[in-house]
Amino acid sequence: MSIPPPPDPQVPPTQGPEGPAPLPQAPFNPYAPPSPSPYAPYPQAAPAPQGPPSPYGPQPYQTWGQGYSPYNNPAPLNGMSVAALVLGILCCIPGVGLVLGLIALNQIKKRGERGRSMAAAGMVLSAFGLMVWVLGVTGAATGFWDDVKDSARNNTSASPVKGECFDAPSGSLEGMAYDFDVVSCADEHDGEVFAVVPLSGGTYPGDKKVTATADDRCYALEDSYAMDGWAVPDDVDIYYVTPTEDSWSFGDREITCVFGNTDAEASLPGGSLRNDATTLDSDQVAYLKAAHVLNAALDSAPDAQYVEDDLPGHKAWAGRVSAALTKQADLLDGHQWIDGSDRQVGDLVKDLRAAQKEWAKAARASDADEFYAHYDKGADLIDPQKSVTARKALGLATTPPSYDRDDSGGESGGDSGGMEV
Template identity: 65%
Template sequence: MPPGHPQGGQNPYGPPAYQPWAQGYSPYNRPAPVNGLAIASLVLGVLCCVPGVGLVLGLVALRRIRRRGERGTGLAVGGSVLSGIGLALWALLLATGGVSDFWQGVKEGARDGASISPAKGECFDTPGGSLSGTTYGIDKVPCSGEHDGEVFASFRLGGGAYPGHGPVTAAADERCYGLRDDYAMDGWAVPDDVDVYYLTPTEGSWAAGDREVTCVFGSVSEGGNLTGSLRNDETVLDVDQVAYLKAAHVLNAALESAPDGQDVEDDLPGHKAWAGRVSAALAEQARMLRGRQWPAGVRGPVAVLEADLDRARAPWAKAAKAKGADDFYLSYGAGLRLLDPKQAVPVRKALGLETTPPSRDGSDGSDGGDGGDGGAGGGSGGDRREV
């Protein structure tokens, strides 16, 4: 054993000391990787779109960082804190209804910038005073003053992909015209220059979940507007007025169901079926009037109107059985002459309803008198328009 070495060859200073790698052995001393969940947590925390997910990812990231020796502790902590704050804000919005308000704002913004979504019975103005084309910045105003439009109904379209401009406006046109009488039951009280318009979803607002169609009354006159509310329904009228108008609407609906755009010679079966509907409606209207106990001052005028309806029913029933176009015209003409709107004036006066019949143009039966109630919808004859 050489001199100077301790016995057994032991190093007198002990084994050599090595500094262990903090992150595991790496011959090139590469830095430890950053935990991916920590990054995701921070991103979701900043965006605040799904704060619950960001919080969970941050907590999971902290556990993995400690276990694997990865970097990203600050990212995970920051993401967890931001996500926790976001989660608290979402809970507050849900509790106060703020989420609903926020989503409504998103839809209104997508609907080409309209600032409000007016409800039934509300009135509004548009910046240019026009209800045609695309409307921006609708402002709600009192119905007592002048305004561009009055909302009388709204409904939702079905889901699925955007069906296109044509199908959307066609659905709006059909449904809105069918809903107008529920809001303005007395068609005589609606000015002749008033027609139906509608607010419809755009392709952009449809993608944001907007499916609402808003039905609106507006003026067809150049530069025209409305003054005062057109609402006359159960919330405004008394029970006797409502009962009379409901009976009158039975005949109105039958008269408006005339074949569209075809002469009797081209569609005799269709016109005969229409005459049959009018005859049945006349009988139903008379039955509804007889089945009610009217106030003393109304009974006499109602009895006279009932007799007029009975007389008019016979020629319409005959037209429904016509052998040819000439026979139909003969019976139809006689029946039409017996449907004079002026017959309803005494009843309306007794009930306190409008007594001036709306002006009517045209040549088919639906544009004549209607057994004493001259046509639903106020006689507005303008083209149907989309807002």
């Protein structure tokens, strides 16, 4: 008798020797829960209990239960952040949006509210508006201060530049000058600027020192602008515009040297007094440069009017004139005259060399009488009339001034003391 083998644990009990037994079939229900797998190694959980059948037929999904929402409730929006953004966009009150943005960020952090990006944007816009406002205020303040300084300068010593002619609003070149009206030199005018002297220093040196500097420098610079002193009319005087203590504090550091009428209330006729290298030819400039050497020496006469009062001083002065005459004659001899004036200039040179000998003897005089003897001869040889022929040949002015600065001869122009404007 044979013993059948034990059943295979992997074969379901419903399976016969001929194969699996057919299972009863149920109608297919697409909404029915899935059947447990006959091969599941572990028991499956029981299906969840079904609710009552829906009057609308089977439902594929369960409806939401009470206390649950398909959407999360959003956090509230912070009001400060909105205000910060609005004020930042409008920029009507610079800085307020920046403050509100900081408050909003602090509240958002504590309360968990929304609006961080709005607060940040408002802060940025407000900061930009604040910067623009500050720059605008600073620029306006700077412009205002510049206007104040310009006004102060204009109200103290606003002067035209070298070569310009002007009218004084008051009609006078005396007293305080507040401004000047620049006009054409071809028309009648109150003054003509012939030099500008720069000053330096941090502290105002005082009215007396500034005036003394102006007096010295303006007279020394006259010849550089009007080289031919004979061409300057006798009724022309020297004036100058100097800084005041107020204008000095605003950076005014210039002395303006001016030609004006000897009558401060009168005007100058039309036409510029300028005659220098910009208006003269090379022969004229060469002649006038040589003449200025002698003029400078003659202007260095001692203060004592009489020789008896300062014989040593007059002898030293005569020595300077003698040296200047030698230099003047050498300059004229060394120039190549291209306008046919060499003969007339040569005759003048002879007089200059003869005059040099007399001035040299005066410089060695033992007493006042001997000094006067040689001085008179030397002065006659350099009398202005001696140079009229050469001047005419060169096309320069031929009418000597009516009086000289020091009454000592030569070709010095006639000028009286300058007046401060």
